[in-house]
Amino acid sequence: MKECMVRLIYCEMLGYESSFGYIHAIKLAQQGNLLEKRVGYLAVSLFLHENHELLLLLVNTVVKDLQSTNLVEVCMALTVVSQIFPREMIPAVLPLIEDKLQHSKEIIRRKAVQALYKFYLIAPNQVQHIHDKFRKALCDRDAGVMAASLHIYLQMIKENSSGYKDLTGSFVTILKQVVGGKLSADFNYHSVPAPWLQIQLLRILGLLGKDDPRTSEVMYDVLDESLRRAEINHNITYAILFECVQTIYTIYPKSELLEKAAKCIGKFVLSPKINLKYLGLKALTYVIQQDPNLALQHQMTIIECLDHPDPIIKRETLELLYRITNGQNVIVIVQKMLDYLKESKDEYAIINLVGKIAELAEKYAPNNEWFIQTMNAVFSVGGDVVHSDIPNNFLRLLAEGFDDGEEDLQLRVYAVQSYLALLEEEDKLYPQKFLQVMSWVLGEYFSLVTDVDPEVILTKLHSLLKKTFVTSETKAWIMAAVTKIASHTSCSKTVDELIQELSSSLDTCLRQYAFELKHLCEDKALMKSLFPFDASCTDLVVDASLSFLDGFVAEGLGHGAAPYKPHHQRQEEKLSQEKALNFEPYGLSFASSVSSGVTGRQSPTGLSFGSDTSGNSAETGHKETNTLKLEGVRKLWGKEGYLPKKENKTGKGNEPQAVPCGSLLAGQVGEPPALQPDQGASLSEEDKEKQQLASTLFVGLGSSAGVSLMGKADTATQKFKRKSKINETQHLSEEASDLQNSAASDFGPLLDTVPINTEDSEGSMHVRLRKASPCSSDNVEDNLAFETPQSLRKSMLDDRLSSNRLSQSSLFADSNIEIFQPSPSAQCESASETPLVPSLPEELEELPHSEVVGLCQSDALALHLCKVWTDDSLLLIVFVSNKTTSALCAVNLVFEETEHFQILESTTSQFPVIEAQSVEHCQKGMRMNKVCTQAILSGSVGYQSEMETRLEFSVTLSLMDFIRPMEMTTEDFGKLWLSLSNDVKQNIKMSSCQDSFSAALDTLQRKLKLHRVDIIGNEGILACQLLPSVPCLLHCRTHSGMLALWFRSPCAALPDGLLYQCQKVMEES
């Protein structure tokens, strides 16, 4: 059997179907002797995947083997668990694996940690309660176990770095020991001590130290040491160096280290080994935004890499160039990218690069001709794989224009001209998307070009329509263009011809267009009013109820037509008619109800709205006006949705204010890169060429660096701004410019003395801010506990700007500004000293309640919170105390909506006036909507002083806040138990002090607010409810030191949550 299984694995690898043997693999693992078992497990791990149904059959075997006394069996079981295991069965093996953490053999301990890591990845909730055991594993005396636990930590820190800052010291110590060679020589790899461990630790440190000066402080030494130690010329040391460099540039910067890291990068880049060179480029790309000077140092190498035969190096170089693009070098860089694009065949690479080119072109285009030409290249090379955003954005840009009307005009004229020239070439094939763009532009702006007869354009479009490679979607675009052009010319032979031809077309869509066009041509005045020139951006009001047809309908009804019945109603009627025996021949009445259906107005959606494939010919007469109207609408609705226009204006409003800032700074700009003078004489022709290329590529890097610290100079020169699509991003970018403005004013005076060498592009800034938005709330929360509103603003600014790390550090280094890091401890102290400690009103004092805790405070306000657990809800009492000596007006407290909680009554509270030195309170009833063990409710309080001030806070609410005992009799319990379906079982260990069963029950009853229904022998039943009234029943039983818990509830998530609480309680006591 074992041999068969091995052969089956081989067959599977060769690509033959072998699923028939999967079940045998499981059997083998279950029944075989050791040797067979091992092959069985291996086969299972190779054949099956996480969600395979057969995997469930393995669970029992694993459980058995985990309990085996044979080490090898345990090892095998653990190995397979850490590779694949069905998520829903984790509770079955979890206690067993937890036990293995205390095993005397290190290999078992290590594998147990690996298995837990796997569980953490697939079901983080299930291992919540064993976090402290991970800590124990981290301190294990065996390095292998410790290394395994690092995987878990890396993962957890990735998700939430702030929770593990306290471990920084330990990680640093471990790294120090590893680097210092304290581990046994077993772990050496080419005489480098435990490189994988080192890299793991470096990554963790990078995550921990990110944007956190105090944590970073701890790790400077060890990073320096790692850099120094890694000196042997071997790949593995380079791998470590690379990781070091990344960490150094990720954490809060220190200039000495940065210098050393930069040197390292230099070594990489200059290496003749191609692999190292690639890594060097990758590192450069990573750090270039913080330190553009590095790019200047290596400009010649970069140029060489551009022509490197290996595509991956080329691509990385382009990526690097993409990051340093500015208004001055954009032409050269985009040219290089286009060159690469033309050679590239890989679809993935094309899509990626085309997007980048389009972005750069929009952002930095130096003039109209170039912009249009580049976009033409993008469309023709990118073909139909380009993301549909790109043509949509381009057209929007053309249609909406910029601030300067003259510019717009020129751009449009140039676009039309270039497309006409392109269409001149008869037999060229263009991608569909490009043709669509062309026809739209021609249709919309043909009249701007005065020296070309519209007739000529029409002929060209006409000839395109005849081509076979043009898809019907594109034909629809072309027809729309023809219609628009026709509306502005008197009568045209081509149009007549076209109508003639297409009226008999097989494509219903085209035929429809032709008919529309024909009818419109008969009424020029109507046509003109339907197609006003350059109105693509005006909002069209569509009368969805088709009220203009009311008269017509009334008339129809007056003449005895049947009223309209919607489609489904007709269907129903038809069905019912069919069911009953119908002896009469099908009469007229039915037919008339169908034909008159069109005239009714109840169902406007029955008419298909402007889609290209509409075409019920019976509807044509009425539909005509409808489709035509919607021509214009299509431009407002891009493929990705509504393309807003008005909001953009506010966005622009912010930009000009900042311009003076940039121009002020322009004077202090760093020197543009100088070429090495000594090389000049001996340069070969080729070298000269390269140098020239270099000077064009890296132009403006140094200089823009100076200005762009403010991120504003670029904005000023930036030609085409990407307009925000949705309100949210709109809001963000406003915020961004806001932040930049204030940054400018804050840093302004310092600039004289500070050498600035940061490069920043507006775009990247924006991108980063957008990225930052989801996590910014974390920042806010972190900061909020102890910061005043004024400094809050700055600290946010600080956080956001931290991407501009270098600039900041040099600022700090030179002037020792401390305002950005208000010492939290000091603030906390002052918080606790607040004289105004509120107390609960008397009527609530009697109910069970928590202590009053401070939420947040500022100079003027302090917020305190108290939870009161009433029978039917959780009451949050929020105290607002006025610390100032004057009254505060219009204090407004708002809770944010979350998915987890429901706030009864309203989410806001208002206090018109809070007297000086007094406390007001409000209360909110809460319910839990979505079960979770813990969730955060955040909110803010705003008040009117000289300016509107806001203070944010957050409250952690746990599941237990919403759990109440549920009184019932044993019979009721039995009935309810049987009716519930979701159940969860788990065994937990009882600690020594609660060995008696009733003691354990007492603990549960007391701590978890459960109601004890009954105790029979060594079994007990308890009941509780989640407010308002979701019951959860618990049945528990003891056997041999274990407490078997069995939950049932109508809500699936509730038992899990309660189980977690039980585990916690039992462990604590």
Added chain:
Amino acid sequence: MRELCFITVGNAEIHFILLFSRQGKLRLQKWYTTLPDKEKKKIIREIVQIILSRNQKTSSFVDWKDLKLVYKRYASLYFCCAIEDQDNELLTLEVVHRYVELLDRYFGNVCELDIIFNFEKAYFILDEFIIGGEVQETSKKTAVKAIEESDMLQETVEEYMNKPAF
């Protein structure tokens, strides 16, 4: 535009490992992401083709879809790992090397035939070294020892079972 949906469980460092010969014959495959069989076959064909067509002077890294392939040739065998863009390529190269060292130590001067005839052993070693796409055991001795130990135990059990019972 991601045509490949990698249903990654967590974020494994290495997405898959392939061993194939110069003739393009697959010798070993290990997947750390869940993909349908058809997709796997397509990927293998594509990758083998890409890598075999590269000349020796180029780097050991190739862009492939949104992943990076890191490969190295040992005698007639190619070892290839797929990793994510932000991972450390050099390190992966060393992972491959370490794996070869482990094989070498276990088989004693490993060659392609060893892997063909004892490929289940090669899998055992791999499982000892990399789990879920992450490098686990950094000590060479321990890894080989673990395999040898279980091998030995197995032999003895086998002997025991085969002993004639008088």
